[in-house]
Amino acid sequence: MTLPLDPARIQQLAQQFGTPLWTYDAPTIRERIAALKAFDTIRFAQKACSNTHLLRLMREQGVKVDAVSRGEILRALAAGYEPGTPGQEIVFTADLLDRATLDTVVQHRIPVNAGSIDMLRQLGPRSPGHPVWLRINPGFGHGHSNKTNTGGEHSKHGIWHAELGAALAEVKAQGLQLHGLHMHIGSGVDYSHLAQVCDAMVDLVKQVKAAGLDLQAISSGGGLSIPYREGDPVVDTAHYFGLWDSARHTAQALLGHALHLEIEPGRYLVAECGSLITEVRAVKDAGRNHFMMVDAGFNELMRPAMYGAFHAMSLVPQDGAQRPLQPTVVAGPLCESGDVFTQGDGGVVQPQPLPPAQVGDLLVIHDTGAYGASMSSNYNSRPLIAEVLLDGGEARLIRRRQTVEELLALEQGL
Numbered sequence: 001m002t003l004p005l006d007p008a009r010i011q012q013l014a015q016q017f018g019t020p021l022w023t024y025d026a027p028t029i030r031e032r033i034a035a036l037k038a039f040d041t042i043r044f045a046q047k048a049c050s051n052t053h054l055l056r057l058m059r060e061q062g063v064k065v066d067a068v069s070r071g072e073i074l075r076a077l078a079a080g081y082e083p084g085t086p087g088q089e090i091v092f093t094a095d096l097l098d099r100a101t102l103d104t105v106v107q108h109r110i111p112v113n114a115g116s117i118d119m120l121r122q123l124g125p126r127s128p129g130h131p132v133w134l135r136i137n138p139g140f141g142h143g144h145s146n147k148t149n150t151g152g153e154h155s156k157h158g159i160w161h162a163e164l165g166a167a168l169a170e171v172k173a174q175g176l177q178l179h180g181l182h183m184h185i186g187s188g189v190d191y192s193h194l195a196q197v198c199d200a201m202v203d204l205v206k207q208v209k210a211a212g213l214d215l216q217a218i219s220s221g222g223g224l225s226i227p228y229r230e231g232d233p234v235v236d237t238a239h240y241f242g243l244w245d246s247a248r249h250t251a252q253a254l255l256g257h258a259l260h261l262e263i264e265p266g267r268y269l270v271a272e273c274g275s276l277i278t279e280v281r282a283v284k285d286a287g288r289n290h291f292m293m294v295d296a297g298f299n300e301l302m303r304p305a306m307y308g309a310f311h312a313m314s315l316v317p318q319d320g321a322q323r324p325l326q327p328t329v330v331a332g333p334l335c336e337s338g339d340v341f342t343q344g345d346g347g348v349v350q351p352q353p354l355p356p357a358q359v360g361d362l363l364v365i366h367d368t369g370a371y372g373a374s375m376s377s378n379y380n381s382r383p384l385i386a387e388v389l390l391d392g393g394e395a396r397l398i399r400r401r402q403t404v405e406e407l408l409a410l411e412q413g414l
């Protein structure tokens with residue numbers, strides 16, 4: 001749900017920190033965490049937003065963390081997460097182990113959630129008894145776009161369900177310690193298939209038992225959607241938990257002991273807390289289209305260009321005047337036609353009703369806390385922008401703006 005807008009605060013933040021600017025609202029994150037507290041473990045998929053200050057906030061709230069690269073492991077460590085097995089504060093999830101990451105998970109004995117049998121083959125000889133999860137592709141998936149559907153035969157993710165037997169045999173052969181089973185079938189999903197996912201998990205647990213192995217935990221993965229548009233469904237977290245809890249109970253009855261139930265959301269925890277504050281720098285008309293040009297581009301917020309994703313927007317006029325809305329195409333400064341924040345799948349321009357803007361007005365792009373800053377790039381030699389954490393009345397800089405000099409330094413003195 002789009003956060004209520006306080007125009008004076010937005011103007012003050014833009015003045016103090018400059019634009020474009022990412023902001024995150026801490027109380028909203030705490031609220032979302034509280035809504036999932038029925039799960040034994042909430043494991044934050046930090047790919048959604050990996051700023052170490054947010055990770056620290058998560059840890060203070062008892063949230064554990066998922067890492068998908070060596071960089072994300074080092075971020076979790078920098079934020080105070082304990083590596084190692086007992087608390088499983090950090091789990092590494094991937095479909096392959098590059099050499100440097102293999103060294104790091106072995107060094108810190110970070111549990112590995114394996115999406116391929118080769119990962120088990122590479123880990124076993126290096127780290128006897130290493131704790132592993134198996135990420136299973138159940139043969140079907142869902143997502144808000146084909147690019148975020150992570151199940152089914154077109155997906156590169158997870159161990160194919162029919163290969164579970166082979167994966168379990170490899171776990172045994174390598175002397176690894178099976179800790180849990182994991183499924184994440186897509187992001188931004190609808191929930192009609194949820195019972196099917198839970199049934200698939202129970203079936204997998206049966207196979208583990210039949211293979212003479214045991215496990216301590218199951219993970220429902222992430223994928224919880226948020227209402228980007230007015231009228232989008234809001235996930236019923238109690239219902240969501242109820243279905244998974246019932247699958248857990250069935251699995252417990254099969255195994256004859258308690259099972260730990262995890263959830264691994266990214267978007268749900270952070271999307272709605274975040275805004276991207278931009279400044280309008282030009283307005284123009286082209287045929288039937290009215291363009292509002294802002295100082296952020298898809299190098300900052302990639303979701304519309306990448307998935308045709310929708311983000312609600314609000315104009316903060318300098319004079320505070322209310323004006324009638326007009327269909328508006330919001331575009332950025334990049335040298336590319338796809339640099340448009342109002343577009344559908346396939347790049348078709350989809351104007352949004354916004355008040356006419358003047359240069360110097362601010363445009364707030366909402367619900368950008370997930371997959372906003374974490375997907376930014378330096379395209380067009382644009383430095384990464386600043387991030388600010390809002391907590392009550394406080395606004396704290398949690399990442400300073402990168403400079404062009406820092407970019408150039410990577411290429412100098414070689």
Ligand code: LLP
Binds near residue numbers: 045093148187224266
């Ligand atoms: N667990 C695993 C193994 C994942 O691959 C992901 C997301 C998550 C959890 C968290 O999913 P979430 O709860 O955030 O849906 N860039 C795309 C989303 C890509 C998600 C990739 N994996 C977007 O902007 O929509």
